[in-house]
Amino acid sequence: MRAYLFFTLKRAGQLLAVIFFGISAAFFITHLSPIDPVDQAVRRVTSRSNFSPAAVESMRAALTELYGTDQPLGTQFVSFWSRLFRGDLGPSLIAFPTPAMDLVSRALPWTVGLLLTAVIFTWLVGNILGGLAGYYQNNRFLKAFGVVAMGLQPIPYYIVAFILLIIFGFLWPVLPISGGYAMNVTPGWNIAYILSVLRHAILPAMSLVLVGMGLWFLGMRALVSNVVTEDYVRYAEVGGVNSRKIVGMYVIRNAIIPQLTALAMVLGGIFSGTVITEQVFSYPGLGSLLIDAVNGGDYSLVLAVTSVAITAVAGAIFIVDLLYPILDPRIRVE
Amino acid sequence: MLTIIKDLFKYNREFAVGFTLVGLIVVFSILSFFSPVDPTLLYVEIPDLAPSADYWFGTNSRGQDMFWQLTFAFRNSLTFGLMVVALSRVISITVGLLSGYVGGWLDRGLMFVNDIFVSLPIFPILVLFYFALRSDLNTYNLALLMAFLGWPFDARLIRSIALGLRHREFTRHAVFSGMSPRKIMFEEHLPYVMPVVFSTAMANMIWAIGLEVTLAVLGFTNINIPTVGTMLYWANNHSAMVVGVWWWLVIPVIIIIMLFLGLFLLTVSLNEFIDPRSRLRRMGG
Numbered sequence: 001m002r003a004y005l006f007f008t009l010k011r012a013g014q015l016l017a018v019i020f021f022g023i024s025a026a027f028f029i030t031h032l033s034p035i036d037p038v039d040q041a042v043r044r045v046t047s048r049s050n051f052s053p054a055a056v057e058s059m060r061a062a063l064t065e066l067y068g069t070d071q072p073l074g075t076q077f078v079s080f081w082s083r084l085f086r087g088d089l090g091p092s093l094i095a096f097p098t099p100a101m102d103l104v105s106r107a108l109p110w111t112v113g114l115l116l117t118a119v120i121f122t123w124l125v126g127n128i129l130g131g132l133a134g135y136y137q138n139n140r141f142l143k144a145f146g147v148v149a150m151g152l153q154p155i156p157y158y159i160v161a162f163i164l165l166i167i168f169g170f171l172w173p174v175l176p177i178s179g180g181y182a183m184n185v186t187p188g189w190n191i192a193y194i195l196s197v198l199r200h201a202i203l204p205a206m207s208l209v210l211v212g213m214g215l216w217f218l219g220m221r222a223l224v225s226n227v228v229t230e231d232y233v234r235y236a237e238v239g240g241v242n243s244r245k246i247v248g249m250y251v252i253r254n255a256i257i258p259q260l261t262a263l264a265m266v267l268g269g270i271f272s273g274t275v276i277t278e279q280v281f282s283y284p285g286l287g288s289l290l291i292d293a294v295n296g297g298d299y300s301l302v303l304a305v306t307s308v309a310i311t312a313v314a315g316a317i318f319i320v321d322l323l324y325p326i327l328d329p330r331i332r333v334e
Numbered sequence: 335m336l337t338i339i340k341d342l343f344k345y346n347r348e349f350a351v352g353f354t355l356v357g358l359i360v361v362f363s364i365l366s367f368f369s370p371v372d373p374t375l376l377y378v379e380i381p382d383l384a385p386s387a388d389y390w391f392g393t394n395s396r397g398q399d400m401f402w403q404l405t406f407a408f409r410n411s412l413t414f415g416l417m418v419v420a421l422s423r424v425i426s427i428t429v430g431l432l433s434g435y436v437g438g439w440l441d442r443g444l445m446f447v448n449d450i451f452v453s454l455p456i457f458p459i460l461v462l463f464y465f466a467l468r469s470d471l472n473t474y475n476l477a478l479l480m481a482f483l484g485w486p487f488d489a490r491l492i493r494s495i496a497l498g499l500r501h502r503e504f505t506r507h508a509v510f511s512g513m514s515p516r517k518i519m520f521e522e523h524l525p526y527v528m529p530v531v532f533s534t535a536m537a538n539m540i541w542a543i544g545l546e547v548t549l550a551v552l553g554f555t556n557i558n559i560p561t562v563g564t565m566l567y568w569a570n571n572h573s574a575m576v577v578g579v580w581w582w583l584v585i586p587v588i589i590i591i592m593l594f595l596g597l598f599l600l601t602v603s604l605n606e607f608i609d610p611r612s613r614l615r616r617m618g619g
Contacts, residue, residue, distance in 0.1 A: 014446070018453045026462055033466030154598035155591055156544035158551055162566075163587070170575060218602075229507070265452055272457030276548055290458060291552060294465045302465050306458045313455045 004325055015318045022310035027080055030303055031073060037299035038063040041093050044297055067299065068092065080303075089304040094296035099189075100304040103289060108308065110180055111285035114201060115151055115274050118208035126216025128261055131252040133217065134224025135243075146221065153214030157273035161207040162282040168203060176200050178282035198283045204281045217260060223255035264320040271313050342607060348455050352366040359589065363412055366405035373398070373406040373560045378485030392581040395572040403560055404586060408593070412561040414473055418542035419535045421481030426489040427531060431519045433489070441599050446495070451486040453563055459483070473554050476549075480542050484528065485531035486533040490529045495565025499523050533604035536597045546588070 030037075042060050052188060064070050067090065083089060087322075133142035135199075150162070169177040181187065181196040208320040216330060227233065229249060236246050275287030286305055293301035342349040377397035385392040407453060433444045463479060464471050470524035499505060499522075508518050543562070548557050550563020557564050565586050576583040 014449055015375075018444075018450050021450055026459070029459075029462050029466050035468075120378060123479060150598070150602070154540050154594040156547055156594070158548045159590060162583075166575060166583075240451050268455040271455045272545075272548075274525050275457050275461075276552075279552060290461060294461055297465075302462065306462055309455050309458045313582070317453050322363060 007325060008191035008322060011318055011321050015314055018314040022314065023084070023307045024077075026303060026310065027077060028300065029077065033126040036069065037067055037297075038069055040297040040299070043086045045092070055169075063305075064127055071131065072117065090300040092151075092304075093298040094292060094301065099301040102246055103301060104304050104308050105290045106284070107284060107286045108281060111274060111278070112283060112312075114208070114278075114283065115271065117201075118205045118212070118274075119263075119270060121205075122209045122212040123216055123259075123263055127207045127220045127256060128252070130220025131216040131224050131247060131255060133226060134221040135247045135251055137225070139276050144275075146217065147215045152210055153218065157207065157276045158270065158280065160211050161277050162206050164203055164210075167278060175203050177203060182286040185222070196317060202284075204277045204283050207277050208270070212270065215262075215266070216259065219261060219271075220252075220255060224251055225256060226253050227251050257324070260320060260324050260327060264317045264324075265322070269314050270315050271309065302332075338607075342603065346603045346606065349607075352596045352603060353598030355592050356600060357406060357523075359593045359596065360412070361407055362589075363408040366402070366409045369402040369405060371399055371402045373403055374558070382577075385482045385581050385585075386502070391585050392579075393585065394582045395574070395577065395579055396568060396571070400585065404565065404589065406560045407562050407565045407586070408589065410473070410560060411546060414477055414546055414561065415539040415543045417477040418480045419539050421478065422484040422488070422538055423535060424533055425481065426485040426492060426534075427524070427527065428484065429489040430492025430527070431496050431523055434493040435500055435515065435519050435523065437497075437500070445490070448489055448616075450487045451483065454483070455543070456483050457548070459555060460549060464549065469498040469556060471554075471562075473559060476546065476555060477542075479505075480545060484538055484541060488531075488538065491530055491534065493529050495530060496523055499526055505521060529604065529608040533608065534602050536604065540594055542595050544594070562586060 005026065012267040025056045032156055038060055041063055042056060045059065068076055072080075075121060089100045092103055095103060125149060133146055134138065136142060165177055168175045176199055179194060182200070185192045185196050186278065187193055231299055233250060236250060236293050237243075274285070275290060277283070278287035279291050286309060290302065290305045290309075292298075293305060339353075343353070366373075379389070379393045379399050381393055381395050381397045383389050383393040385400075389399055389401065391404060393399055394403070404612065421462065429444055429448070433441045434447075442614050454594075458481065460483075467475065472617075496519075505522065508522050513522070546555070546561060547563035547566065550557065550561055551566045551570065553562065553567055555561075557567055566583065569579075569582040570588070572579070572582075
């Protein structure tokens with residue numbers, strides 16, 4: 001138990017370091033760039049209509065004060081962190097004057113919901129099928145599944161999402177291809193809304209599942225085909241333990257542990273996949289928000305989304321890492 | 335080397351398919367050197383022609399011959415992938431071997447940095463760089479950046495192999511005969527990690543080209559350089575699917591999938607080749 005506590009503390013330290021370095025890097029990348037946020041904002045506003053030079057100047061002064069870009073970088077850095085702790089990163093530009101953090105917290109549930117369902121489903125089903133495929137190596141269905149998984153796995157998220165869009169948007173239009181819910185339902189806890197949300201989530205989730213499944217399936221199949229050659233499996237077989245119990249209790253249970261570590265390692269990548277999926281299907285999550293913010297030159301919103309994304313991904317990895325010793329009794333005893 | 339490839343061809347179906355696919359695409363991209371057209375020019379052909387004997391892959395709405403355009407696109411994307419792979423291999427080999435051989439606080443320090451890099455969501459960070467640099471984010475900068483972000487997985491893998499090598503007999507002999515640590519790492523240990531370096535290189539290339547495609551499709555790179563991603567960007571920009579110019583999207587997508595599948599099969603087969611047990615099983619030994 002003490003070892004577990006020590007492990008948790010060490011990982012928590014690492015978590016804080018990742019968040020600190022990641023967000024600081026995001027801050028310096030945006031602030032050391034040759035592009036001035038105030039300039040960009042002013043240019044964006046003035047490109048739409050005619051303003052008198054005096055109005056432009058006062059707008060520039062107001063924005064400079066708002067962003068504090070006239071202060072030295074160190075001061076800006078400190079004030080950035082203190083504002084971040086209060087959860088206030090200033091107003092966004094594309095939806096002025098809504099605070100950037102408000103937009104982020106509105107988008108966050110969509111992304112978390114989509115990601116969580118897709119990742120858990122993919123990981124569980126992929127690992128179980130992979131485990132079965134590794135144990136029953138002559139099963140035709142599982143062999144065919146392996147070929148399909150191998151074919152889908154290397155294709156980037158964008159292409160898969162796009163192919164789904166073409167199939168279900170143009171060739172066989174049965175599923176909604178954009179948005180988070182239908183226009184004619186009122187958001188809230190009613191059946192119509194929930195059904196609409198689920199229907200709209202099918203395609204984005206499917207694109208994440210299709211790409212992710214292969215990784216777990218192939219990994220697990222390889223792990224299990226190593227485990228089945230171990231003596232204890234042969235012993236259990238000779239001892240007449242029924243094969244379902246061998247697969248579930250001994251083989252998959254032993255092979256699942258490295259897969260959990262692998263999950264922690266690819267979470268960042270899966271998040272990147274979500275950003276793309278959301279963009280393709282105009283899903284109202286963090287990814288779409290990030291891309292809108294970049295296209296709109298919205299300085300504070302870009303920083304807000306990146307900071308939240310770094311924190312969320314690092315936090316998720318932390319949680320997965322904590323599960324690891326619980327699943328592996330050998331570590332718990334030490 | 336040649337006999338290895340010949341053997342792999344004979345006994346490993348995945349390798350044969352992967353090698354053929356990647357080989358075809360490399361040949362295809364080399365054709366760009368003999369291209370009769372300049373890929374940066376617009377409206378040099380009649381736009382929106384379907385694939386025919388004159389225009390094998392049709393022409394797009396920007397009046398370009400798709401066949402030659404795609405040869406350039408794949409040449410640029412492959413070059414980009416190779417740049418990222420070469421640079422990130424240098425970083426991961428150095429970090430992995432150092433961490434594994436020297437150990438101690440250096441190992442802990444390097445692995446701490448490594449863990450930070452593994453946890454970072456890379457895509458938002460690349461988008462952030464585009465946001466900051468805009469048109470200054472050209473192919474070379476992007477390759478440098480992705481190499482800098484793409485080394486940690488493989489460094490960890492190389493480290494784990496180097497850790498095992500450190501306690502082997504021959505390392506001790508080398509130390510006693512007065513070899514410098516640098517020489518031990520790069521002359522004694524490097525050959526042992528080379529197979530892993532090759533197989534991870536393929537995976538890294540898939541990753542690099544995939545991210546480039548993604549960034550370009552969203553318009554977050556220099557969209558005037560023909561790459562696989564910018565091809566798709568322009569196709570989307572002209573709503574190729576809605577207008578009915580399907581070949582503008584479908585043909586590039588098919589070739590990209592061929593490339594990724596080929597690289598992936600090479601990774602898989604090389605991984606199997608590294609493991610002597612599975613290699614013997616295949617050869618029926």
